[in-house]
Amino acid sequence: xTRTTQLSRQSSQERQxxxxxAATTLFAKKGFNGTTTKEIARAAGISEAxxxxxxxxxxxxxxxxxxxxxxxxxxxxxxxESAKKQDDRRVFTLIAGYRIRPDVDPTLLRLLLFSAxxxxxxxxxxxxxxHKVFYDHLATYIxxxxxxxxxxxxxxxxxxxxxxxxxxxxxxxxxxxGVPMDRPYDDTVSTYVDIFLQGLVAAPHTSxxxxxxxxx
Amino acid sequence: xTRTTQLSRQSSQERQxxxxxAATTLFAKKGFNGTTTKEIARAAGISEAxxxxxxxxxxxxxxxxxxxxxxxxxxxxxxxESAKKQDDRRVFTLIAGYRIRPDVDPTLLRLLLFSAxxxxxxxxxxxxxxHKVFYDHLATYIxxxxxxxxxxxxxxxxxxxxxxxxxxxxxxxxxxxGVPMDRPYDDTVSTYVDIFLQGLVAAPHTSxxxxxxxxx
DNA sequence: ATCCGGCGAGTGAGTGATTACTCACCGGAA
DNA sequence: TTCCGGTGAGTAATCACTCACTCGCCGGAT
Numbered sequence: 001x002t003r004t005t006q007l008s009r010q011s012s013q014e015r016q017x018x019x020x021x022a023a024t025t026l027f028a029k030k031g032f033n034g035t036t037t038k039e040i041a042r043a044a045g046i047s048e049a050x051x052x053x054x055x056x057x058x059x060x061x062x063x064x065x066x067x068x069x070x071x072x073x074x075x076x077x078x079x080x081e082s083a084k085k086q087d088d089r090r091v092f093t094l095i096a097g098y099r100i101r102p103d104v105d106p107t108l109l110r111l112l113l114f115s116a117x118x119x120x121x122x123x124x125x126x127x128x129x130x131h132k133v134f135y136d137h138l139a140t141y142i143x144x145x146x147x148x149x150x151x152x153x154x155x156x157x158x159x160x161x162x163x164x165x166x167x168x169x170x171x172x173x174x175x176x177x178g179v180p181m182d183r184p185y186d187d188t189v190s191t192y193v194d195i196f197l198q199g200l201v202a203a204p205h206t207s208x209x210x211x212x213x214x215x216x
Numbered sequence: 217x218t219r220t221t222q223l224s225r226q227s228s229q230e231r232q233x234x235x236x237x238a239a240t241t242l243f244a245k246k247g248f249n250g251t252t253t254k255e256i257a258r259a260a261g262i263s264e265a266x267x268x269x270x271x272x273x274x275x276x277x278x279x280x281x282x283x284x285x286x287x288x289x290x291x292x293x294x295x296x297e298s299a300k301k302q303d304d305r306r307v308f309t310l311i312a313g314y315r316i317r318p319d320v321d322p323t324l325l326r327l328l329l330f331s332a333x334x335x336x337x338x339x340x341x342x343x344x345x346x347h348k349v350f351y352d353h354l355a356t357y358i359x360x361x362x363x364x365x366x367x368x369x370x371x372x373x374x375x376x377x378x379x380x381x382x383x384x385x386x387x388x389x390x391x392x393x394g395v396p397m398d399r400p401y402d403d404t405v406s407t408y409v410d411i412f413l414q415g416l417v418a419a420p421h422t423s424x425x426x427x428x429x430x431x432x
Numbered sequence: 433a434t435c436c437g438g439c440g441a442g443t444g445a446g447t448g449a450t451t452a453c454t455c456a457c458c459g460g461a462a
Numbered sequence: 463t464t465c466c467g468g469t470g471a472g473t474a475a476t477c478a479c480t481c482a483c484t485c486g487c488c489g490g491a492t
Binding site for chain 4: 434438441445450453454458
């Protein structure tokens with residue numbers, strides 16, 4: 001057994017942090033029901049009893065994880081800036097890049113899906129912090145571009161969901177379903193943005209009778 | 217207690233069928249680890265022991281479900297037909313319609329996600345039967361349209377994934393994350409198809425230098 | 433007609449293992 | 463001495479799974 005680390009006493013805060021770290025990995029990999037408190041303790045290098053000194057129940061530990069893992073939104077600043085310049089391509093690339101980039105931890109995606117599927121009470125909040133911000137932001141941007149006349153009139157929220165859907169689906173296929181992706185990552189983003197921007201711009205291609213029912 | 221049904225003896229096949237039915241609902245709702253064999257037995261109206269007369273293990277029952285729930289592909293015929301007529305809009309609408317229509321059982325989507333997340337060995341096959349057929353089909357169609365010159369050159373598989381991604385994401389938001397959808401269903405489909413078709417057609421909107429790196 | 437014997441559907445009452453969680457206790461630093 | 467981080471050894475409950483058994487039905491010998 002190689003248990004070289006964590007022999008020493010740690011402060012309560014340090015312990016709690018490394019405990020959350022270990023638990024996050026396990027919950028993301030095997031879900032709430034699939035993870036035992038014994039496993040968590042072993043992964044954190046402590047006894048099972050100590051886990052319950054920090055969190056009263058297993059569920060409380062899980063809740064703490066969902067509550068803690070909020071996206072750091074330095075990204076939103078960059079988007080805001082590109083939005084002011086009306087740089088469509090860059091706005092979409094930034095959002096797609098964040099959601100699709102392979103170096104962004106796939107753990108959160110799994111955690112999000114698990115919590116939603118298992119119906120955890122904090123799932124909504126987790127979803128709000130991790131997904132909703134993105135398409136609310138994007139929807140707002142699309143709305144302004146529609147008002148400009150740069151994009152054709154359509155439901156901006158629906159359009160935002162559609163774009164993020166493409167991109168999230170790509171991550172899903174790769175990380176959850178294990179579909180191999182042969183093209184380099186930024187190549188893929190570029191293609192997605194290409195398709196989508198051309199799909200949104202004001203000039204419609206009107207082949208035959210296209211009934212374009214759009215409210216708002 | 218209202219246990220009016222299933223007091224009588226049933227044939228092995230009938231039992232097995234109703235057992236699978238009951239188990240499917242439960243596995244989809246709570247996942248493999250979240251469902252107990254006692255629950256399954258109770259839902260099927262039989263004793264727990266009888267469950268194990270039909271399936272040697274809980275996992276075997278789960279495997280039987282994944283193996284059994286294969287999509288009936290009467291839909292693919294309709295798509296094929298529209299594809300021959302090169303009716304782009306109808307091809308995409310058919311695929312989107314199937315994947316997004318609210319009357320199509322959400323159970324399968326949950327089952328698919330659970331099996332993938334929990335890493336079940338039959339997940340791949342289940343995914344292949346339920347998802348892969350759709351975007352392989354769509355990719356083939358897109359490829360022919362690219363060859364025709366009707367669509368601009370791009371990776372057809374990537375494009376197919378992108379479109380189905382939009383549509384699956386929509387179901388995900390609604391059925392898994394509980395996001396309310398205020399627009400009627402066929403209105404949404406129409407918008408998605410609008411965006412996507414315009415994004416694919418041959419005339420690019422070329423704002424500035426658009427590097428369009430496409431292989432194949 | 434009646435008896436019989438085997439068979440398959442069905443079950444109650446368990447089995448050991450594992451679960452989340454508790455408690456009495458330890459040892460080093462202040 | 464007194465906290466406080468840390469633990470070993472539990473506990474009751476629950477888990478998947480088993481076993482010995484009953485019941486009703488059907489086909490054939492009497």
